[in-house]
Amino acid sequence: MTLPIVHSETYQRHHPTFEIGSGGRIMPYYESPQRAEIMLEALRATSWAKIVTPEEGRHESLPLLVHDGDYVWFIRNGFKEWLATNPLLPEGYPPTYYPSCFPPPRARRRLKGEARLNAAEGYGYYTFDLTAPLIEGTYEAALGAATCAMTAANLVLYGDRSAYALCRPPGHHAGRDFSGGYCYFNNTAIAAKILSVRGRVAVIDIDYHHGNGTQDIFWEDDRVLTISIHCDPRMDYPYFVGFADEVGAGAGEGYNLNIPLPPGATGEWYLKTLDLVFDRIRLFDPWALVIAVGFDTYGDDPISKFDLITSDYVAVAQRLRALNLPTVLVQEGGYNTEVLGKNVVAFLEPFSS
Numbered sequence: 001m002t003l004p005i006v007h008s009e010t011y012q013r014h015h016p017t018f019e020i021g022s023g024g025r026i027m028p029y030y031e032s033p034q035r036a037e038i039m040l041e042a043l044r045a046t047s048w049a050k051i052v053t054p055e056e057g058r059h060e061s062l063p064l065l066v067h068d069g070d071y072v073w074f075i076r077n078g079f080k081e082w083l084a085t086n087p088l089l090p091e092g093y094p095p096t097y098y099p100s101c102f103p104p105p106r107a108r109r110r111l112k113g114e115a116r117l118n119a120a121e122g123y124g125y126y127t128f129d130l131t132a133p134l135i136e137g138t139y140e141a142a143l144g145a146a147t148c149a150m151t152a153a154n155l156v157l158y159g160d161r162s163a164y165a166l167c168r169p170p171g172h173h174a175g176r177d178f179s180g181g182y183c184y185f186n187n188t189a190i191a192a193k194i195l196s197v198r199g200r201v202a203v204i205d206i207d208y209h210h211g212n213g214t215q216d217i218f219w220e221d222d223r224v225l226t227i228s229i230h231c232d233p234r235m236d237y238p239y240f241v242g243f244a245d246e247v248g249a250g251a252g253e254g255y256n257l258n259i260p261l262p263p264g265a266t267g268e269w270y271l272k273t274l275d276l277v278f279d280r281i282r283l284f285d286p287w288a289l290v291i292a293v294g295f296d297t298y299g300d301d302p303i304s305k306f307d308l309i310t311s312d313y314v315a316v317a318q319r320l321r322a323l324n325l326p327t328v329l330v331q332e333g334g335y336n337t338e339v340l341g342k343n344v345v346a347f348l349e350p351f352s353s
C-alpha cells in the first residue's frame with residue numbers, strides 16, 4: 001500500500017509577503033509556503049506515502065501544453081522587465097509586481113512584440129485579480145509545480161494506479177492566457193492534457209472555488225470533461241464565472257459541468273452532489289481521472305464558507321476511488337494551516353491501496 005507523492009522544493013521560491021484584500025487592506029498572503037510544508041510533513045509521517053522527486057531537467061516548454069506562448073513569456077520574464085523600469089516600491093516589502101491597470105471589457109486585444117514589453121503595466125493584461133503578484137521566484141516555483149503535475153501524470157500514464165502532486169503555487173484559476181487566484185500555471189490542466197494522449201480524461205475539481213482556469217483551457221475540448229463543484233459565484237470568488245449554464249462551446253459543448261452550491265454546504269450535501277456527477281463521468285467513459293484537490297471546503301477555512309469536516313474527506317475520497325479509474329491528484333487550495341495536515345492524510349489514504 002503506497003501512494004507516490006510528487007514534491008519539489010521549488011515551492012519555497014514563491015513567497016509574496018502580502019496581498020491586497022477587500023477594501024484595500026494589506027493582509028498576509030494566505031497561499032503561503034507553510035501550507036506545502038505542513039502537508040508534506042503530515043504525509044511523511046504515514047506508512048503509505050512514498051515521496052518522489054519530480055523528473056529531472058528544466059521543462060520550460062511544459063506550460064505551453066495548456067497556455068499561450070506570450071502569457072508564459074510574461075510569467076517567465078515580466079518581473080525582471082518590470083524591476084528594470086525602477087518602479088516605486090513600498091518600504092518594508094521585497095519587490096512585488098502587482099498590476100495597476102486592467103483592460104476594460106471589449107478592449108482586450110492580443111498583445112504582441114513591443115506591446116508585451118511594456119512591463120510597467122503589461123501584467124494587467126495577463127491577470128484577472130490582485131492575488132497573483134509576480135516576485136523574484138514566482139516563475140521557478142510555478143514551473144516546479146507544473147513539473148510535479150507532469151511527473152504524477154507520467155507515473156499514471158505508465159502504470160501507477162494513482163499519484164499525487166503536491167503543487168504549490170496552485171493552478172486551477174490560471175487560464176490559457178491569464179493568472180489569478182494565487183495561480184500561474186494550471187497544474188491540473190497540464191496533468192489532464194498529458195493523460196489525454198491515451199484517450200478521454202475527466203477532471204473533477206473539488207476545491208471550494210470554481211476551477212475557472214481549467215474550464216477556460218478545455219472550453220472547446222471534447223476529450224477532457226471538466227467538472228467543478230464549488231461555492232455559488234454570486235456569493236464568493238471568482239464571482240463572474242462558475243455558473244451552471246457555462247457548458248463549453250464548439251466541440252466542447254456539453255463537456256463542462258458546473259455545480260454551484262450555497263455557502264454552508266455540508267458533507268452530506270457534498271456527497272449527494274458527487275453522486276450526480278458520477279453519472280456524468282460514467283457516461284463520458286474516461287480512461288483516467290484528474291482530481292483538483294482543495295481543502296478550503298473545510299468548515300473553519302479562513303477564506304471560505306462551506307462546512308465539511310475531516311471525516312467527510314475520507315467519504316469523498318472513497319467514492320472517488322470507487323470509480324476505479326487511474327487517478328492523478330493535484331493539490332489546489334486550503335488555507336487553515338491547523339488542519340491541512342490531517343485533511344490531506346485523510347483524503348489521500350483511500351488512494352494508497
Ligand SMILES: [Zn+2]
Pocket residue numbers: 207208209294296332333334
Ligand atoms: Zn480554493
